[in-house]
Structure formats: C-alpha cells, structure tokens
Amino acid sequence: MSCLKRRQQADRFAALAYAARALQRGAPRARVYYDAGNSGWQPARTMAERLRRAGIERYGDGIAVNVSNFNATADEVRYGLSVIRELRRPRLGVVVDTSRNGAGPTRHHRFCDPPGRKLGRPPTAATGIPGVDAFLWVKQPGQADGCAAGAGMFVPGYAYRLTR
Template identity: 45%
Template sequence: MSVSPCVRRAGLTLPALALAFLLAAGCTSPGPATPPAARSDPPAAGAAPAPTPSAPVPYWVNPDGKAARQMAAHLAASRTAEAGLLRQIASRPVAEWIGTDRPEAETRALTEAATRARREALLVLYDIPHRDCGRHSAGGAADADAYRAWVDGVARGIGARRATVVLEPDAVTHVVDGCTEEQHRAERYELLGAAVRRLKQQPATTVYLDAGNAGWVGPSQLSGPLQEAGIAEADGFAVNVSNFQTTAASTAYGRQLSALVGGKPFVIDTSRNGNGPYAEGDPAQNWCNPPGRALGAPPTRSTGDPLVAAHLWIKRPGESDGECRGGPRAGEWFDEYALELTRNAR
C-alpha cells in the first residue's frame, strides 16, 4: 500500500548545522557532476546534461528535505547520534511527491534545482481520483478533468529537463483487487493512459507505471490491466512502492510481470525493505508503520540485472504511512520510525 504525499516545496537552503555535519562526515552535497561525454545529438534546450556512465545515482538530493531538516534539529539540540543516523536518509536521493495545489510551479522548481545540480529529478505523481479507496491516503483530484489539468501542469513544469516519474502508486492494483469501485474503473484506465502519453511528450522524461508488489496481486492478474492503463507507451513499471518486500522477491515478481508486458524494464523501491515484510499481527495492517523494519539498499542504477533499471527510494523513509502504531498522518515526519529504520539498516 502507498502513502499520501505531502505537498513539497522546493526550498533549496540546507540548514547550516546539517550541511556542516554532512561535510564533516565525508558526505558531499550534490554538487556538479563530471561533465558528460560528447553525444551526437544535442540535448533539447533547457534539458539537464546527461549523467556520465560512471555516475550510478544521477538523481538529485534535495538539501531541504524533511530528513535534512530533522537532522539539523537534532544537531541544534546536541543529539549528534540521532543526526548521524538520519544522515543515512538525508544524504541520499528520495522521490519528490508532487502536491495538488501548484503542480506546475512546484515541479518546475524541483526540476530546475535538479538541473542546476547537474542531476535528474525523481518524481511521484499521486493524485488519481478516488485515491486509496478512502483509506489513510484518501483524496486525489476532484474529477477526471481536474486530474488531466493537474498532469498537464506537471508536464509543463518538467519541460525539457530530465525527470523520472513514477505514476500513481496502487492505482492499477486497486482496480484488480476490487478496492476501487466498479463505476470508476474504466475512467481510471483512461486517465492513466492519458497521463503516460502526456508525460512522454516531454523530451527527457522517463515514466514508470506502478505495478504493485510481490505480496499483493499476481503478475498474471495484473498484466492485462497494465496494458489497459498504457504500459506499452510507458518506459516500464515500478514495484514495491511504499512496501517492504525484499529486493530478491521484487526482482522475481518484476521479471515474471515483464515477460507478460513485452519485456518492459522495471524499478524497485528499496527504501524500507532491508528486513523484508512484517509477518505478525493483522496482515491487513502490516503495511502501515510496521515495527522492526530497516532501510534497504541505497539508490543505484547499477543493479546487475538488465531488466532492473534501478533501485530507488520512492517512498520517503521517515514519513508516516498513516495514523497507526503511534504514527502521525500519512506523509508527515515520524522521527521515531525514521531512527528505527536507520538503526536496523545493515
């Protein structure tokens, strides 16, 4: 299951204490990369330079993210141990979940910041109408027209800059498992397909359509719906978003699904899967702030598998899944949980 994104702002000033701590610990801020190798076709105007083959993590690290802010707060209170733990999150690229109110301005600010740092923006679009079936992350666009306008705003905000977009966590799988009401299903497929096509009009945008996780709906059940939702026109699909399935299980699941949808590549969310899924208590709630979990493998494009395009931190580690197990509302910072994820990381 996925979580609601909070509305992100693209403030670019890292708190001074956190910056000093990152540098002292040997973690450089996301400065200019090595100039890219020459290419035969010039990049589109305004596009970010292509990363060099030697840069396995070309994505932007937001220096004003929640983890960086909380790390600065710990440093200001002389809690250096806690700050050191949060550096595991603050120093790595995590996805930016685009908010509902100012999609074009917000996306433009994020992609421009990434371009200035000679990096690529990693974005999540999560605003489909009737989102999350009224659960912890309920909401989304008011109707189909509002959603189309929102996606169009995001696309304009990306422009010709480099961006990877993960499109609508859970949206297809909630149709397949029956959670989304029948009267909304045909519209959902149409909106997803239209969103893929609109985003792919941008010359440097990569789109991955969400495809659930290894513990939910099987590949044979999902392949047809993904095709209805526009997977043929997308660059690939995303698995394990906001979930805890192991990388090995996610890879096996993705490879099975890929074989059913034309050999499409996929990305895996490894943000919190270091200890795999939680297997105690109510299975229906084991996706929501489960205890004992850990950060997973750091983001990289060097996965060792030609079908696995990247391991990414799509879910933002440290943000709550919802008001369960002592957590705040979905998308809000949950410091106790963030520290547990980092302590348990191997």
Template identity: 45%
Template structure:
C-alpha cells in the same frame, strides 16, 4: 492496501531552509561517500537539501544529539522521490528540476493524484474528477520542461482496480486517465515514466495485472514500478518483476524499478492486511543505484520517503507526516 500521502505543506516550509547546515559528518570518508565519484555513478539522482530528514538531522545536531543526527544522515544524504501535491504541482517541481539541473542530476518524482485515490483509506483524496486530473497532469508535465526526470506514475491505481477496491464504475476512466498521463509525460524530451504495478504480496499472480496495465497504457511507458511504500525484499520483487515483464512481452520489453527505501529487513511476518502500515523493526534498504546487476531492473530507488508515516496505526501520526522516531528506527536497523 494503502499508501501514504505526503505532507506537502511541510515540504514547502522546509524548502526555505536552504542546503543542510551543520549535520554533515566531520569524517572526510563519510563526506566522500556522499559526494564522491562512486556515488555519482551509482545514483545520478538529485538529493533534496531541504528534505524532512535533512532538516531533522540539522535540528538534532544543533541540540547536541550527534548520534541521532548521524543516523538521519543515512536518509538525508540519499536521493528520495518528490511527491508534489496541491492543485498546481509546478512550483515544487520547478524548484526540484532547477536544483537537479545545477548539479547535473536527474530529478525523481511521483505523480499521485488520481481521482478516488486509495479507496478512501489513509491516503484518500486525489483530483475531484477526470477533467481536474488531466489539468493537473498537464501542469505536472509542463513543469518538467526539458529537465532530466524519472516519474513513478500513480502508486496503487492499477492494483486497486485489480483487487476490486476501486469500484468497477470508476475503472474505465481510471485506465484512460493513466494512459493519457503516460502519453502526456512522454512528450517531455528527457522524462522516463514507470507505471506502478503494486507489489508481490498484493497481487500475487502477475498475470492478473497484464490486461489492466495494457488498458492503462503500459506500452507507452518506459516500464513499471514495484514495492512502492512497501517492504518486500529486493529478491522477491525482482523475481516478480521478471514474471510480469515476460507476461507483458506483447507490449514491448518492459523494464522496472524497485522501491528499496524500507525493505532492508523485508516485510513484517503475520497478517498482510496490516503489515504495510508502520511495521516495527523495519530497516532502510539498498541505497538508490543504477547498478542493479540485472538488465531488466533499471534502478533501485527510494520512492517512499523514509520516516514519513503510513497512517494513524501503531502509534504513528497521519499519513505523510514526518515521524522522526520511525525514521531513527529505520536508520538504526539498516545493514552496513
């Protein structure tokens, strides 16, 4: 199973566009939904004003595609995770933390640079070796400073080791790197860390994850993340998370977060081996919130950036490339 790598060069370009202009609704009620006190309490995370969705909504508005612009505002006005890339993640991260600080919000990041990433599939890449990864994590952590931040650590890294996609010869180093990354990130005074634990359709028995997560340092993390870039329903992920948390009791009570970015219609029926890659008919899920109604679920988050391709499948562009047609479909099919 694969995930996407983000198009960081595109984001860097978009970063110069400044706040979204011309794509906000004329409706006062819609503006209140974006900036009002209810949203402040529900999702204290920073919204990137120069995200691909924000840029696209602005472009649609300028070209008279007002209905499409309104659809993409459903994505643009929500906080989504930043996936810093390149040898030095610092500049992108500092821009985000500074933006969040000015608004009194929390920045949301994904660290996704583990060596031998994604088993050479659509999101292949990562640091060339362990030494390079340690240096990268040091830069990542340093860029956080004393900002309030949540970090989802290395989607797929543990699950790929469990399912055997990552060769055995790399697994000991991988677990050590993850454990060291958690320790380094937790030195930052206001950083929370959630180690990725795959999704219920991938490693169906959560007991198989307990020992690997232990080797990867879950005891030092705030918890784990589920459903990153996937489509499992919130209820399915929540039930799975409770089982995994109970199985991890020897390492402390571990809370978890769920990626709800694209799970509004659940997973595509059929072959699980291909259902993760740009499946049709999917929808945006529950917007990011801390109000989960479950003491073990710290948040529903949009960790995956809705509208970015999973890879060159079903007519999609390369992994991580912004795909406006797919983004429109997610927004159009969203409930509510």
C-alpha cells in the same frame, strides 16, 4: 480495480493512460514507470493485463514494484520481471522501492508504520540485474503511513529507527 464497476474501471485506465501520455509529451526525457503493486498482491498475469489497459505499451518505460512496501528485494525483482514477461515487452524495465525493505516483509501483514523495519539497498541504477533499471527509495525513509503521524508526515524518530 475489483471494487470498481466496469465504467469506473474504464475511466481509471483512461486517466492513467492520459497521465502517462501527458508526462511523455510534456517531459520527453522523463521516464515513466507504472506502479505494478508488489509480489504479494496480484498475479503477474492480472497485473500485466491491467497495465496494458492503462497504456503501458504506448507510454511506459517500465514498472515500479514494492512502492511503500516492505517485501524482500529478490522477491520483487522476480515479480517485476515476471510482469514484464507477461507483457511481452522486453524493452520495459523494473524499478524496485527498497526504502524500507531491509528487514524483509512485515509479520502479520501490518503495513502502517510497523516496528522493526530497516532501510534497504541504497538507491542505484547499477543493479547488476538485466531488466532491473534501478533500486530507488520512492517512499522517503521516515515518512509516516498514517499511524506514527499523519500519512506523509516526516517522523525523525521513525527515520532514525530505520537506520538501526
């Protein structure tokens, strides 16, 4: 957002609200979770304001954190719940992408197919944490970030290394 001009920001927020509204109307049983970044990116208050502008209060069921990232689950749970507190909407839930965070954060903030990563908690809706709706593998384990292969390509060797 900080790279966009005011009008571009308004257009982006409007597009996000439109997409969430379209999902809500077109698939009323679907749950809509807005991407809220991760604990190392924006303060909870900043993220909550952006989510408000994108329509989460009207169209969202919650937020997703750590998508395609490597941060520790506990850090992301704390961050996600703090964003929800800032939104003052306790009915909203949090889902955490745990697909590659089993070894914790990367060193030196290397995010492009970094070595030494491991699978995190298996996907489940039984998190045992109030307000946390699920741990999910949003990023398919083995899917390249763009260094081991083209972004989005499945790399069997990378998937295998995540299981070790």
